[in-house]
Amino acid sequence: DAGVTQSPTHLIKTRGQQVTLRCSPKSGHDTVSWYQQALGQGPQFIFQYYEEEERQRGNFPDRFSGHQFPNYSSELNVNALLLGDSALYLCASSLPDRGYNEQFFGPGTRLTVL
Amino acid sequence: AQKITQTQPGMFVQEKEAVTLDCTYDTSDPSYGLFWYKQPSSGEMIFLIYQGSYDQQNATEGRYSLNFQKARKSANLVISASQLGDSAMYFCVNFGNEKLTFGTGTRLTIIP
Numbered sequence: 001d002a003g004v005t006q007s008p009t010h011l012i013k014t015r016g017q018q019v020t021l022r023c024s025p026k027s028g029h030d031t032v033s034w035y036q037q038a039l040g041q042g043p044q045f046i047f048q049y050y051e052e053e054e055r056q057r058g059n060f061p062d063r064f065s066g067h068q069f070p071n072y073s074s075e076l077n078v079n080a081l082l083l084g085d086s087a088l089y090l091c092a093s094s095l096p097d098r099g100y101n102e103q104f105f106g107p108g109t110r111l112t113v114l
Numbered sequence: 115a116q117k118i119t120q121t122q123p124g125m126f127v128q129e130k131e132a133v134t135l136d137c138t139y140d141t142s143d144p145s146y147g148l149f150w151y152k153q154p155s156s157g158e159m160i161f162l163i164y165q166g167s168y169d170q171q172n173a174t175e176g177r178y179s180l181n182f183q184k185a186r187k188s189a190n191l192v193i194s195a196s197q198l199g200d201s202a203m204y205f206c207v208n209f210g211n212e213k214l215t216f217g218t219g220t221r222l223t224i225i226p
Contacts, residue, residue, distance in 0.1 A: 045213045
């Protein structure tokens with residue numbers, strides 16, 4: 001049973017560029033959430049996708065956008081990269097609307113913006 | 115809105131001793147869940163333990179137990195018989211409104 005996978009593992013970009021990160025959820029999970037974890041901080045919720053739609057969103061600018069495909073995999077896109085976007089991006093998958101919401105995390109993508 | 119407070123940025127503990135990591139929370143949700151996750155230097159977030167707000171008993175998972183005091187809004191993690199492999203960042207997390215809210219974390223270092 002494959003867990004949550006993310007690609008790429010590491011990425012280096014320059015300011016102003018655009019980046020796409022990918023996530024495949026755990027088998028049987030249909031909800032994907034994305035988190036940004038800056039160095040030395042706790043993860044911050046970016047947004048969540050369910051049934052190919054953004055269900056809710058944290059306090060992130062419109063430069064951060066996403067997509068969910070029919071197979072439940074998801075992409076996170078960041079436009080016009082800033083130095084402050086350098087972080088570990090974590091993807092978590094879950095089943096929706098359960099009293100006990102298990103969220104399984106992937107290994108993350110470490111983005112460095114120069 | 116939910117808020118998690120972890121007041122211990124770092125802790126050093128002798129191997130085989132027990133350790134308590136502090137966590138207080140603030141939420142307006144009548145029903146909520148509290149998690150503890152471990153994050154080693156590799157970066158992956160590892161689930162340790164879960165406590166539901168209506169659970170009557172404190173949660174336990176092997177060497178991990180959660181000291182849940184609802185009236186004080188605290189959910190401290192207790193690790194018994196600490197091991198070198200327990201060295202990592204530990205996050206207290208609130209589940210509410212279908213999303214997780216993380217604390218700032220405690221870096222635990224186990225000393226041989």
